[in-house]
Amino acid sequence: xxxxxxxxxxxxxxxxxxxxxxxxxxxxxxxxxxxxxxxxxxxxxxxxxxxxxxxxxxxxxxxxxxxxxxxxxxxxxxxxxxxxxxxxxxxxxxxxxxxxxxxxxxxxxxxxxxxxxxxxxxxxxxxxxxxxxxxxxxxxxxxxxxxxxxxxxxxxxxxxxxxxxxxxxxxxxxxxxxxxxxxxxxxxxxxxxxxxxxxxxxxxxxxxxxxxxxxxxxxxxxxxxxxxxxxxxxxxxxxxxxxxxxxxxxxxxxxxxxxxxxxxxxxxxxxxxxxxxxxxxxxxxxxxxxxxxxxxxxxxxxxxxxxxxxxxxxxxxxxxxxxxxxxxxxxxxxxxxxxxxxxxxxxxxxxxxxxxxxxxxxxxxxxxxxxxxxxxxxxxxxxxxxxxxxxxxxxxxxxxxxxxxxxxxxxxxxxxxxxxxxxxxxxxxxxxxx
RNA sequence: GCGGGCGUCGCCAAGUGGUUAAGGCAGCGGCUUGUGGUGCCGCCAUCCGGGGGUUCGAAUCCCCUCGCUCGCCCCA
Numbered sequence: 102x103x104x105x106x107x108x109x110x111x112x113x114x115x116x117x118x119x120x121x122x123x124x125x126x127x128x129x130x131x132x133x134x135x136x137x138x139x140x141x142x143x144x145x146x147x148x149x150x151x152x153x154x155x156x157x158x159x160x161x162x163x164x165x166x167x168x169x170x171x172x173x174x175x176x177x178x179x180x181x182x183x184x185x186x187x188x189x190x191x192x193x194x195x196x197x198x199x200x201x202x203x204x205x206x207x208x209x210x211x212x213x214x215x216x217x218x219x220x221x222x223x224x225x226x227x228x229x230x231x232x233x234x235x236x237x238x239x240x241x242x243x244x245x246x247x248x249x250x251x252x253x254x255x256x257x258x259x260x261x262x263x264x265x266x267x268x269x270x271x272x273x274x275x276x277x278x279x280x281x282x283x284x285x286x287x288x289x290x291x292x293x294x295x296x297x298x299x300x301x302x303x304x305x306x307x308x309x310x311x312x313x314x315x316x317x318x319x320x321x322x323x324x325x326x327x328x329x330x331x332x333x334x335x336x337x338x339x340x341x342x343x344x345x346x347x348x349x350x351x352x353x354x355x356x357x358x359x360x361x362x363x364x365x366x367x368x369x370x371x372x373x374x375x376x377x378x379x380x381x382x383x384x385x386x387x388x389x390x391x392x393x394x395x396x397x398x399x400x401x402x403x404x405x406x407x408x409x410x411x412x413x414x415x416x417x418x419x420x421x422x423x424x425x426x427x428x429x430x431x432x433x434x435x436x437x438x439x440x441x442x443x444x445x446x447x448x449x450x451x452x453x454x455x456x457x458x459x460x461x462x463x464x465x466x467x468x469x470x471x472x473x474x475x476x477x478x479x480x481x482x483x484x485x486x487x488x489x490x491x492x493x494x495x496x497x498x499x500x501x502x503x504x505x506x507x508x509x510x511x512x513x514x515x516x517x518x519x520x521x522x523x524x525x526x527x528x529x530x531x532x533x534x535x
Numbered sequence: 536g537c538g539g540g541c542g543u544c545g546c547c548a549a550g551u552g553g554u555u556a557a558g559g560c561a562g563c564g565g566c567u568u569g570u571g572g573u574g575c576c577g578c579c580a581u582c583c584g585g586g587g588g589u590u591c592g593a594a595u596c597c598c599c600u601c602g603c604u605c606g607c608c609c610c611a
Contacts, residue, residue: 161609407611468569476571487569
């Protein structure tokens with residue numbers, strides 16, 4: 102029989118990896134809180150039109166990478182390929198901008214139908230930030246700083262920030278015309294893909310990795326030369342802010358990025374340790390998107406980090422290596438005999454209500470076997486209840502680290518364990534039942 | 536969509552045309568009918584991703600197919 106497996110490009114995150122993922126998420130949430138960002142969660146499924154309009158019909162993401170289908174009501178649906186369009190849609194739908202500028206973060210799975218390779222899956226995870234309603238060049242720098250500091254807080258090194266300005270819509274239209282004219286004159290030298298792009302998305306030709314194309318492009322007109330004075334000054338201010346923050350960057354006049362909504366600042370944070378998919382974080386300003394999606398013109402800037410790529414980078418990190426495997430419980434409960442087994446079940450509940458992490462052995466196996474598992478579990482304490490103890494209303498509390506044990510009444514055991522070891526402070530919403 | 540590499544037990548891995556497909560880890564059972572991490576013993580792939588072919592005979596050769604993986608495109 103054919104074995105069932107996950108769909109191509111859809112990967113499982115197994116228990117032993119979750120400690121690292123949770124640490125990353127916890128670190129990010131702390132950084133986001135410090136930056137006065139609040140979380141927003143949007144559906145994974147959206148109307149196809151949202152992405153077609155938001156990201157741009159000529160982009161690769163929309164043209165060939167979307168998971169799209171028709172639902173039972175004949176609506177065109179798409180599994181979100183990125184987060185920004187959805188966030189903007191939600192913000193508009195609920196009129197959040199009427200409350201003032203929005204400082205948001207989001208996280209979760211995204212979907213793109215591509216050939217999987219290192220650092221690229223069909224379902225992948227992003228963490229993103231969107232600052233909506235801010236035009237000040239300092240907001241570009243602040244957004245970048247949040248990403249930069251998050252990556253630093255995670256202990257990721259050897260990163261490069263690449264920076265460019267795409268200008269505003271007018272600058273881009275101007276540049277596009279100049280570039281198309283220049284490329285058209287050299288059409289026959291370009292490879293077929295680049296030729297096709299002259300008409301659909303000429304700016305994308307600029308960051309082609311093809312050596313031949315890059316050689317031809319050496320003399321191409323630069324976007325920077327087509328920027329208006331205002332755009333130029335704006336970019337200058339972003340750079341000054343980054344200098345003030347001591348964030349080093351490398352100007353890359355060919356950095357264009359594949360989503361149509363970017364204006365002015367565009368940036369990527371890359372790592373040389375990632376192989377072909379080197380971008381850890383990508384983003385920029387998108388002053389036209391809110392209006393494009395039906396809102397009143399609103400400046401905005403944001404970015405997204407790819408979590409799988411973070412995990413890849415962190416896997417060679419010493420501190421992260423400790424974050425493997427499941428965290429052990431505080432207490433491992435061993436019991437044998439019907440009455441004892443029921444007492445153990447109740448004791449586990451009682452300890453858990455008090456804040457203790459308890460693993461209850463449900464195997465019904467021999468004592469020796471259960472003890473063996475208790476030790477392997479890594480729990481510092483074991484509580485043993487056998488038929489003898491059960492009859493006398495006692496339990497054995499054993500310190501697995503020193504192999505010392507004592508006979509105690511169950512209530513004393515609970516008291517001792519809860520006071521001695523647990524982070525027993527309740528973080529539940531209900532008042533503690535202890 | 537296009538290239539390269541790979542596909543033997545849950546994991547690692549030997550075997551490269553000839554009788555029952557090594558070994559290690561993990562798991563399970565036992566030695567020890569209630570006290571552990573060591574030791575010893577036993578069990579754990581009628582089958583080598585799937586299908587077809589060549590051959591007296593194939594995990595080993597050929598073809599097709601599926602999957603994984605790396606790269607191109609693109610992006611996080």
